[in-house]
Amino acid sequence: MxxxxxxxxxxxxxxxxxxxxxxxxxxxxxxxxxxxxxxxxxxxxxxxxxRTKDQLLNDIAQSILSAVDVSGFSVDWREGLIRCARSYRAALSTHPNIVPFLAYGPAGREESLQRLDLLHGALVDAGWSRREATMIAAGLMYIVFGSALSSFSSGFSSDPADYVDRYPHLDRAHLLPGVARELDRDSFELALAAFVRGL
Amino acid sequence: MxxxxxxxxxxxxxxxxxxxxxxxxxxxxxxxxxxxxxxxxxxxxxxxxxRTKDQLLNDIAQSILSAVDVSGFSVDWREGLIRCARSYRAALSTHPNIVPFLAYGPAGREESLQRLDLLHGALVDAGWSRREATMIAAGLMYIVFGSALSSFSSGFSSDPADYVDRYPHLDRAHLLPGVARELDRDSFELALAAFVRGL
DNA sequence: TGAGTTAACCTAACACTGTTCGGTTAGTCG
DNA sequence: CGACTAACCGAACAGTGTTAGGTTAACTCA
Known part of the structure; x- marks a missing residue:
């Protein structure tokens, strides 16, 4: 028709x-x-x-990332970093299946860059050098994207019994979906806290 | 024939x-x-x-990850973490184009799990609880994989002039290939150091 | 009101992709 | 020498993203 x-x-x-x-x-x-x-x-x-499927995926990715909130630097930069990272993670973990596409980068998506730019500016205002600010922002992205893609939830979906005998140190409980979700969140929070504290 | x-x-x-x-x-x-x-x-x-293309990619990924060295915990666990992370990063940055495939994970690749298991065991030996050890190992992976996929080198390959006016805070120099490589390494080292120090 | 243009859909096709089936033959073992 | 297997090939299948060209409804404007 x-x-x-x-x-x-x-x-x-x-x-x-x-x-x-x-x-x-x-x-x-x-x-x-x-x-x-x-x-x-x-x-x-x-x-x-x-225009193209790739463009469509890029648009979708942007619309997801545009939910990220980088306001929060009014308080102090540590709190700002933490809020920003949490907001990023929240956006990504709502649509985990799109993360593999993000891995194809370019990280040069408009929205990402805008946010990175703001983040960078806030860090410079807080007294870091330009170079340091860039590296800190990058480090924050490492934790955000790393946690999005190497998660326990999406990682081992098969039968826990397969693992427990071969990898004696790993705890079987990690593999139960509910526990895995919680573990993902706690791991992210631990990594984030350690990173920010260690700066 | x-x-x-x-x-x-x-x-x-x-x-x-x-x-x-x-x-x-x-x-x-x-x-x-x-x-x-x-x-x-x-x-x-x-x-x-x-057997299949996917299997082939998995085998390749495993052979790359099998170059990762997790011995180094004899000294102390902080040093062990750092060495392990560097070794991981070295392996991945030699073949950055395979990282998107890893993002499709299951992280449940044999080699990965073996190494994760060893890492986990070493952390427990160093006095961390099982749960903490898991989260620390996960955090380390965040930084490793995050740095592998959101890198400056592979990110913005286009013309720096495109960026400089739109994103005032970002430094144009970051986008030159040579500088980007160095910046990637330094960002990784900073994130790693901050993370380990903050634990 | 009526003609012309544009917008939104369609069918059909192209050049790919991973994978499988059935052949053909060189090497190997009894 | 004969049977069997291992290693390749040609052709095909179902699926992919994408484009070209056609059809007709809706809009624009004299």
């Missing part, structure tokens, strides 16, 4: 359904044809609203 | 050529047909030596 009375597609709708598919089926579970199908449309029609 | 006098293929040769392609053309630059071509062979022939 040609041109419907009310448009079926819009960039926003495409992005939101695409993100839903990613959340549900993983990053590899998203194909343009499947996306089109769930939108009640043929695959080719998407390209009137989206 | 059928069965040649001396076999053209072996798992080792396949892995090494595949890794060379990944290093040269990126993770997406590796296809079974291209790999076969560079081995002087048809794509189907690979499947006599390799």
């Amino acid at each position: 040609p041109r419907p009375s009310t448009p079926l597609l819009s960039p926003d709708r495409i992005r939101s359904v695409a993100l839903a598919i990613i959340d549900r089926d993983g990053l590899d579970g998203l194909s343009m044809r499947k996306l089109a199908a769930e939108l009640g449309v043929q695959a080719a029609s998407l390209y009137g609203h989206v | 059928p069965r040649p006098s001396t076999p053209l293929l072996s798992p080792d040769r396949i892995r090494s050529v595949a890794l060379a392609i990944i290093d040269r053309d990126g993770l997406d630059g590796l296809s079974m047909r291209k790999l076969a071509a560079e081995l002087g062979v048809q794509a189907a022939s690979l499947y006599g030596h390799v």
